Every structure is written in structure tokens, then in C-alpha cells.
Amino acid sequence: MTSDHDMLWSRCAYLGRVLLPLLDQEPWHQDRRRERLRSWGIDVAVGERLMEVFASLAAHAVAVDTSLSASELETLPLSAVADAATGKQDFELLAGLPDTFADDRDDVEVKVFRLYAYKGGQTSHQLFRLSTEVRHTLAVLAARESAPSPTCGDIFRKADEAHLPL
Template identity: 50%
Template sequence: MNADRDEVWRRCVRLGRVLLPLVDREPWRRERRHETLRAWGVDTGTGEGLIGICAALAAHTVAKDASASPEEFGALTVTAVAGAAGGSQDFELLAGAPDRFDDERDERAVMLLRVCSYAGDRHALLAFRLAQETRRALTVLAARSPQRPLTCQDVLRMAVGTDPAG
């Protein structure tokens, strides 16, 4: 059972990593996002990594709520993941984070989101903004698709060759 949870998390992370490259097929979106991140005082690489981990946490929340196996993960809709990203409190998304991570980058990103969420003031606002930016990216992707509803598996299929991490 634990192996299934680990595999679901890995698929969630993959979804988070391919999200922005897919959205950026319209180059102006990347420019706009970079401007927004800089206006928030966030390094664009760090901000994009945090958006990716927010997407992974939102997908993981939906998968856990649905008790989805790795095979069932692909059937989850991107709209449901977007709803979790934009409709959940930071601590709700973080509560679903795995206990251990295969990739140190993911662990650091989750820890940074935790610090932002619990630090209060502008840091909590940043965590909220990043979740909203994640929701926006997922919504754009879902709306762009001729297939209704767009599923997580559809996104992973679309991303073949897009994810630099493999």
C-alpha cells in the first residue's frame, strides 16, 4: 500500500513539473508569470518550482480524497486539481504532503511552502498567491483542451518530451 502512495506522489510531481512548460506554449504567459513573480519579490526559478510543487500537492490532495491508486490517478480531472489548488487553504494542501521524498528539490519546496504558510503576513500571502497562480495555470490548460474533461493522464501524455527531468 505504501508503494502505491509513493507512486501516486511521483505522478503528482510529474504533473507539477510539466504544467508550466505546457502552459508556456503561448510564450506571453511565461513573460506575464515572470513579471508577476518579480513583482512579488520572488526569483522566477524558485517561484516556478513552487508553482509546480503546489500543483503536485493539489493533485495529491485530490488523489488522496478519491483514494486513487496509481492506475486511477490518470482519470482525475485537471479541473478538480485546479479546484483543490485554488480552493484549499495552504495547510490543507500541506497536510497531504508525503512523509518522505524521493527528490530533495521537492522536499525543500514543500518545506519552503510550510514556512511561508505558517510565518504569517506577507509570507502567507505569497503562499496564497502561488496557489492561485497554480490554479490559473491548471485552468488555462483545461480550457485549452478540446477534450472534455481533461484528465491528469491527458496532461502527462501531452507532456511527452516537455519535462526536462524525464
């Protein structure tokens, strides 16, 4: 049986995975993001996957800090996730994660994030740049919503409407 904590991570990971495909419904966003990543010396595939896990970690950190269950994640404002992406220290984002992950990709990417966070120097600077890129992505998606304070649930609904895979 899957624990609520594992389900919470799973929902947060899903949020991270759907952000870029939703943003890229306007293709020029993808072109600009990839151009920025290259100009920063970040491999596009690595940078985009780290952005996904960054968003997942930020959502998870806020959910854990506010004691949200997996079913309550839909109520989490995107602004809170954006604030966590740029406002929390890397090690704060890593606190409270599950010991194991159902998806091997999540396990690998969290380990890569952890290596970047603890290596310091240029990699820390790259994480900072990625955090601002995640914040920008969340801000653009939030601005597309008609609701005054868009939530993770709004993103989940958009992902469902776009037929993005779970």
C-alpha cells in the same frame, strides 16, 4: 519496493513539474507570469518552483481525499486540482504526504512550502497569489484540450508528446 502512496506522490510531482513547460509553449505566458511574480516581490525561480510544488500538493490532496491510486491519477480532472489549489487551506495540502521523498528536490520544496504556509503574514499572501497563478495555469492548459473535462492523463500525454523528462 515503492509503495503506491510513494508512486502517487511521484506522479503528482511530475504533474507539477510539467505544467509550466507545457504552458510556456506559448512564450508570452512565461513573460507575463514572470512579470507578475516580480511585481508581487516574488523571486521568479522561487515562485516558479513553488508553483510546481503547489500543483503537486493540490493534485496529491485531491487524490488522497478521493482514494485514487497512482495508476488512477490519470482520471483526475484538472478542474479538481485547480479547485484544490485555491480552495484548500495550506495545511490541508500538506496532509497525507509521504514521510520521505525519493527526489531530494521534492523534500526541499515541500519544506519551503511548509515554511511559507506557517510563517503567515506576507508569505501567506504570496502563497495565495501563487495559488491563483496555479489555477490560471491549469485553466489555460485545460482550455487547450478538446476533451470536455480534461484530466491529469491529458497533461501526461501532452508532456510525453513534448518529450518532457520524467
